[in-house]
Amino acid sequence: MKRFYAIGFFILVAFDTLAQISFKLAGEHALPLEFSGAWLSRVFGQPWIYGAFVGYVGAFFTWMTLLEHAPIGPAFAASHLEVVSVLALSAWLFNEPIGWPQLLGAALIAGGIACLARSEAAEQSPEAPAAPHGA
Numbered sequence: 001m002k003r004f005y006a007i008g009f010f011i012l013v014a015f016d017t018l019a020q021i022s023f024k025l026a027g028e029h030a031l032p033l034e035f036s037g038a039w040l041s042r043v044f045g046q047p048w049i050y051g052a053f054v055g056y057v058g059a060f061f062t063w064m065t066l067l068e069h070a071p072i073g074p075a076f077a078a079s080h081l082e083v084v085s086v087l088a089l090s091a092w093l094f095n096e097p098i099g100w101p102q103l104l105g106a107a108l109i110a111g112g113i114a115c116l117a118r119s120e121a122a123e124q125s126p127e128a129p130a131a132p133h134g135a
Helices: 002-030 037-044 047-069 074-077 081-094 100-124
Strands: none
Touching: 002 037, 002 047, 002 074, 002 081, 002 100, 047 074, 074 100
């Protein structure tokens, strides 16, 4: 079951990241904003807007599948790993700066997820037998 969770959360993060990066790229091609048929044609003529739709739909179905099987606390926390992946890809693709606050935030997200996962695993593991008295 742990493998199912790991693969599922990897797929969820991939879909969420695809959606966010695609929206960024689509947004760059949507400027200047105007309400016209030409603008809609320009926006929907870009492949990135479809990447955003695929990302959101894929993330939705992946999330619903994971919620059916995974404990809600760690699942909800792990769903926020996309913040870290988007941060890393934004630095690489868009040359967005990453400072200490972003690195600290990413570390706190990862640490929080690890703590929740560990506590959930400890709660689900069978109790060790108690040592007999006088031993």
